[in-house]
Amino acid sequence: MRSPSLVSPNGSPFARHAGPLAVAAGILITLAQFVMLPYDPKDHVRTSQSVGFQIGGAIFMAGFVALLLAAIGAYERQNHKPGRLATVSAFAVVIGTMMLGGDLWFETFAIPWIADSPNAGVVFDSDPTVMLGLGALSSYILFAIGWALFGFVSLRARVLPKTISVALIIGGVIGFQSLLSPFAIPLALAVTAMGIWFIRNGDRRPRP
Numbered sequence: 001m002r003s004p005s006l007v008s009p010n011g012s013p014f015a016r017h018a019g020p021l022a023v024a025a026g027i028l029i030t031l032a033q034f035v036m037l038p039y040d041p042k043d044h045v046r047t048s049q050s051v052g053f054q055i056g057g058a059i060f061m062a063g064f065v066a067l068l069l070a071a072i073g074a075y076e077r078q079n080h081k082p083g084r085l086a087t088v089s090a091f092a093v094v095i096g097t098m099m100l101g102g103d104l105w106f107e108t109f110a111i112p113w114i115a116d117s118p119n120a121g122v123v124f125d126s127d128p129t130v131m132l133g134l135g136a137l138s139s140y141i142l143f144a145i146g147w148a149l150f151g152f153v154s155l156r157a158r159v160l161p162k163t164i165s166v167a168l169i170i171g172g173v174i175g176f177q178s179l180l181s182p183f184a185i186p187l188a189l190a191v192t193a194m195g196i197w198f199i200r201n202g203d204r205r206p207r208p
Contacts, residue, residue: 018073022195025070028063029188032056033181041180048107048115057108060184064101067191071097071150074194078159086157089149096142103139104179140176147172147187164193 014021035056039047047053075090128136151168154160160168171187178184 012073012076014069014073015076016073018070018077019195019198021066021070021073022191022198024195025063025066026188026190026192026195028059028066029184030192032060032063033183033185033188035059037181044111045115048111054108054112057104061101061104061108063188064097064104068094068097068101070191070195074150074198077198078154078157083153083157085149086153089146089153092142093146093150096139096144096146099135099139100143100178103136107179140178143178144172144176147175151190160194161197164190164197167193 033056036053039050039053039056041047071090071093075086075093078086148169149172151165151170151172154168155162155165167190168187171190174183175187176183178187
């Protein structure tokens with residue numbers, strides 16, 4: 001029998017760069033949340049037209065792109081601990097991040113355009129349609145469940161340090177309101193810690 005050996009976790013660029021992507025996502029999201037913190041999210045017209053808020057939104061969007069790629073890479077790095085729940089968590093975290101990222105894209109690029117139109121007051125004061133409400137709610141729920149479940153699976157499989165896994169669970173739950181500052185910061189810090197751990201431990205894992 002061959003003795004256990006260490007192999008590169010995979011050839012995927014997502015997995016190879018999971019650490020730097022996670023760190024970048026955490027830093028960008030944290031920075032964006034601090035930039036957007038002084039603005040009132042309920043004052044859509046004034047807030048969305050502020051240059052500072054728009055810059056924060058662009059940084060936030062970049063952070064979400066890195067977060068989605070980091071989520072894929074983190075799962076691939078951990079796929080030596082297979083299981084149905086791990087697969088479900090991977091789908092949930094990717095779909096949830098993608099959906100909330102779509103919501104963020106709308107907030108960053110479409111809302112300022114709407115706010116600049118003559119009918120902005122009518123649009124913002126009107127009640128959202130059922131479809132819009134369900135879309136927004138589902139993106140919040142899937143994002144929170146996805147990251148909390150990802151942390152739980154990592155904790156149960158012991159593929160990450162316990163503190164990081166627990167931080168991902170807590171950050172995921174709080175992340176239900178991630179689009180409002182500062183509620184995305186706990187998850188951002190947990191993801192940053194995960195990325196640093198990936199970098200420090202290299203890109204090698206045991207093969208049974």
